[in-house]
Amino acid sequence: MIDLRALRDDPEAVKASQRARGADPGLVDTLLAADAARRAAVVRADELRTEQKTLGRSIGKADPQERPALLERGRALAADVKVAEAAEAEAGAALTSAHRAIPNVIEGAPPGGEQDFVVLEHVGEPTDFDFEPKDHLALGEGLRAIDTERGAKVSGARFYFLRGVGAQLQLAMLNLALTTAIGHGFVPMIPPVLVKPEAMEGTGFLGEHSDEVYRLPADDLYLVGTSEVPLAAYHSDEILDLSSGPVRYAGWSSCFRREAGSYGKDTRGILRVHQFDKVEMFSYCDPADAAAEHRRLLGYEQEMLAAVEVPYRVIDVAAGDLGSSAARKYDCEAWVPTQQAYRELTSTSNCTTFQARRLGVRFRDADGRPQVAATLNGTLATTRWIVAILENHQQADGSVRVPAALRPYLGGREVLEPA
């Protein structure tokens, strides 16, 4: 939810953000009107309640003769209050829905849609091979590391087994990610992956992307698509102490995505799957520090990408391609040789106060006053990285060189050999 006070002060800024996203700027006026209407309703209801309270107190000490008249008046007032409160509730609901309709105000994101991203940096050169490179699934099958056939047999399309060195490789990568995070002051977390509707709603995943989310109706719980959800909800309705800097968590979890609407896209291998594992960074900080924290998270992602030695580029994601919670987002995309394309490996979003406002996460400013905190998140490693690692480090015989940083986590192994 955007800041209503800021909106009242400068509606044009929000309209400009809407335009950059390709969203409807008219929603801003709708929200302003709903805000004004609600405040008017609050004032009316407050006035009636004041009158009712005053009268109510006088009844207690009134003498018996005056009582019946006062009670009569009290009953009438009670009815009026009831009506005013209903109007207040209705205006509140209208405000909430208008409020939710507006995504976060962008902060520097390039205007436009998905293809309007700006490349910030290239790191490394697209890998050159003097042989015909195999794709990650062929390599993974050769290593007996990835089994999508049996994944489909057991669970359906877009499911897989990681076996043998495949399972080990993933654990190596996630462990490296967690160790890296801990080294940078993140508190490691293994969160619940089933969450209540409030948590899912609060993080903004039940909006336009709600059909991406697995729901368990029998228990009214949702399977998270990222540990961002439980980590963001972890401090909901709390006032944090941010006086000594951001509070940082690194969540290790499985992630579940329905991938509705991506039929036929990336159907081969493990690039786009219903279940994968991820180490995710999550920061709570003073909004004044959020932009700097965002660059920091990007830096940690780049440190991980350097450790697995894959070529990649960093993009500044365009406004229209941001989620509703993000004000700005940087993606790191690794080179995938058999696709001759860059594919997303990490994504870091600055959600400013948008997510925290809905979740009720606050902190005390220098004057001791509660203020809404900023939240940020970013990827440190996911199952998808295996794609880039296998493809970029493959050798002519189908073996795969292990990046040095991963070796300690793989018993010192330098090469994965076809089984």
Add this chain to the structure above:
RNA sequence: GGAAGCGUGCCAGAGCGGCCGAAUGGGACACACUGCUAAUGUGUUGUGCUCGUCAAGGGCACCGAGGGUUCAAAUCCCUCCGCUUCCGCCA
């Protein structure tokens, strides 16, 4: 799954249907006193919304959540959630 009890402010812990936003104790903070520390004294010690110049200063709401009864509810009733204990069940 069954039964009983409990859910109040940073913590502990009172609370008669109106005088309770809420006693009291502790903690924390501020000031005073003391050469310093300790001790002592005094004071402060919530959050949201709203009116107001996001001032001074008002108003309203909040005692697990949501409903209800009543002129009036932390206090009565109902539903739900959570915690504790006992029984059963499954490991």
